[in-house]
Amino acid sequence: MKKREEFIYFNDVAYNMLKNYLLHKVDSIKNIFILVDDITFTHCLPILFHHINFLKKSNLIKIKSGEKEKNIYTCVKICKNLEKFKANRKSLILNLGGGVITDIGGFVASIFKRGIRFINIPTTLLGMVDAAIGYKTGVNLDSIKNEIGTFYVPEFLIIDPIFLKTLPKKEIFSGMAEMFKHGLIADKNFWKKMNQIQIDIIKNENEWSQLIHKSILIKQKIVDKDPKEKGLRKILNFGHTIGHALESYFMDINKMIHGIAVIMGMIYESWISYKINGLSISDYKEIRSTLYKLYTIENHKNHISNLEINKLLLIMEHDKKNEKNKIQFSLLKEIGKCSYNCQVSSSLIKESFLT
Ligand SMILES: NC(=O)c1ccc[n+]([C@@H]2O[C@H](COP(=O)([O-])OP(=O)(O)OC[C@H]3O[C@@H](n4cnc5c(N)ncnc54)[C@H](O)[C@@H]3O)[C@@H](O)[C@H]2O)c1
Ligand SMILES: [Zn+2]
Known part of the structure; x- marks a missing residue:
């Protein structure tokens, strides 16, 4: 497992790290998929684009916000989108959102083509201190929480408290x-x-x-x-x-x-x-x-x-x-x-x- 000091990056250092990683470790911008919900699309995506402008050319997958979306059917929709945009084993998912997004996005990354890379950018406080930490991914089965899931390690984590400014x-x-x-x-x-x-x-x-x-x-x-x-x-x-x-x-x-x-x-x-x-x-x-x-x-x-x-x-x-x-x-x-x-x-x- 990666050592934690080299694993979680804060604020400006984090965006520099992410930018370098994307430029040198991903072969094409079309191989980057950003997963957002409709709220992080509005509040958080512009902040990410502000720091890394070229991400505007990557693929965007948007789902509705909320725990109700954390189910296997949403994962199937995301997989179909990945397929539609020709994702392959070298593709990377950037999860930009709260625990629902990092749980779903991490889970999809762990199963799509038997596993592709992902990076968590938690945008809620709960996501930053809990959901995005600890390698657990998963979705609910009807009302049973996190019944379907995997242990899967992200490439690294980006923490930026600026996202908390719009959080209720x-x-x-x-x-x-x-x-x-x-x-x-x-x-x-x-x-x-x-x-x-x-x-x-x-x-x-x-x-x-x-x-x-x-x-x-x-x-x-x-x-x-x-x-x-x-x-x-x-x-x-x-x-x-x-x-x-x-x-x-x-x-x-x-x-x-x-x-x-x-x-x-x-x-x-x-x-x-x-x-x-x-x-x-x-x-x-x-x-x-x-x-x-x-x-x-x-x-x-x-x-x-x-x-x-x-x-x-x-x-x-x-x-x-x-x-x-x-x-x-x-x-x-x-x-x-x-x-x-x-x-x-x-x-x-x-x-x-x-x-
Ligand atoms: N994998 C784990 O180890 C682990 C641990 C704890 C919790 N979880 C899971 O995390 C989920 C809860 O996470 P959550 O509370 O982040 O929920 P969430 O992802 O639903 O986010 C809460 C709400 O805040 C909105 N939001 C997100 N970022 C925002 C921002 N910067 N500004 C304004 N609004 C924003 C979202 O759209 C959503 O409406 C649960 O599904 C829980 O099971 C997982
Ligand atoms: Zn908890």
Whole structure:
């Protein structure tokens, strides 16, 4: 695997690197395919063209924005487009978008003609600190998240916080949820730092760059130790066992986005950590109050009924990370330390929703 220092490039250095790569490692401009959604087409593509003008002559593949598009049918449409524009094994896909685009584009790159190259240019905060990092690609199967997918390594990654300027606030909160998670599972100092930040630091790109960089390093270090998720990498799933169930269930009902689902998941799973994994009551309260602040700023109110709790449990039972028919959790031991492969009874999961 490539070393991470040579793998992720920031700001101007990144565009120079990309330009050189495209000029020297791709035989023809017609072999470059940029994948965008209709929103990144409007907001992000002009920024990319501003830095690398000759990309205007490359092929563009545009899909609709949103999680609903993250399915195998969209992949088939993209493959047909690649075929139409005579893509071959030397072709390269540039994924310019949030996690939906990098997940779909990475997946298509991994299967088209048994694998072509791709580069991720994440344009959401969640994409920068999470979705575009860690070699997982995939699409949903009906409402089952990321059921079809591959592990596939991009050539490299380009991070430019300038894209965050047009990102709606709720999407910023969504990415921040994963940054808080990185602190909670592996780095108490980073958690403390995240607690101090104000949303308006968006005006200060340097500060964003530093926080994003630190967050990426935390995730990358974990992924490097366990790329195929056999053990340690599972700690990145903290907040996600319940979070993914919430996201799957509420996607159609109130369009709950990934980050908000994960914030709620982390609150419930911290409570379970307190009950059975040694997390202290003071750590639990600190986590709850910090995350609730973030959550209520968004005013994303949600009441979960008993009936819904049972449906959520059913979804969790189908989670592909389960083993021996048991729902698997990653739980905190303290802020900055996390265990994995923890089994939790259905009654305790139910109880967590009622706290
Ligand atoms: N592969 C992984 O390891 C991994 C990890 C975490 C999440 N994910 C996946 O990532 C997805 C969520 O990612 P996301 O939150 O980035 O979703 P997204 O790609 O749907 O982006 C959110 C919204 O922001 C818009 N957008 C993107 N960039 C913008 C910009 N610069 N300005 C304005 N609007 C912009 C998009 O068009 C979309 O409407 C989920 O499908 C999740 O499963 C994957
Ligand atoms: Zn996540």
